[in-house]
Amino acid sequence: MKKVLAMSFKTGLGRSMRITLEDPREDLTSGEVRDAMNLIISKDIFNVEGGVAEIAGASVITTDTEELVFE
Numbered sequence: 162m163k164k165v166l167a168m169s170f171k172t173g174l175g176r177s178m179r180i181t182l183e184d185p186r187e188d189l190t191s192g193e194v195r196d197a198m199n200l201i202i203s204k205d206i207f208n209v210e211g212g213v214a215e216i217a218g219a220s221v222i223t224t225d226t227e228e229l230v231f232e
Contacts, residue, residue, distance in 0.1 A: 168198050168219045173211030194219045
């Protein structure tokens with residue numbers, strides 16, 4: 162099973178931007194994610210037209226992949 166943390170933002174131009182991180186901690190809290198997202202916004206570390214302006218949401222996505230065997 163694979164897990165990713167998906168953090169969604171709005172740019173200053175009203176566009177969407179998403180950052181995904183693989184294997185988030187099991188005990189990760191929404192407060193920690195919010196704080197990290199606010200830090201990303203305040204440090205303006207990404208070269209995004211209009212800048213990263215606000216938090217749009219976040220989620221942990223879990224996927225389970227089953228390989229198919231061809232005989």
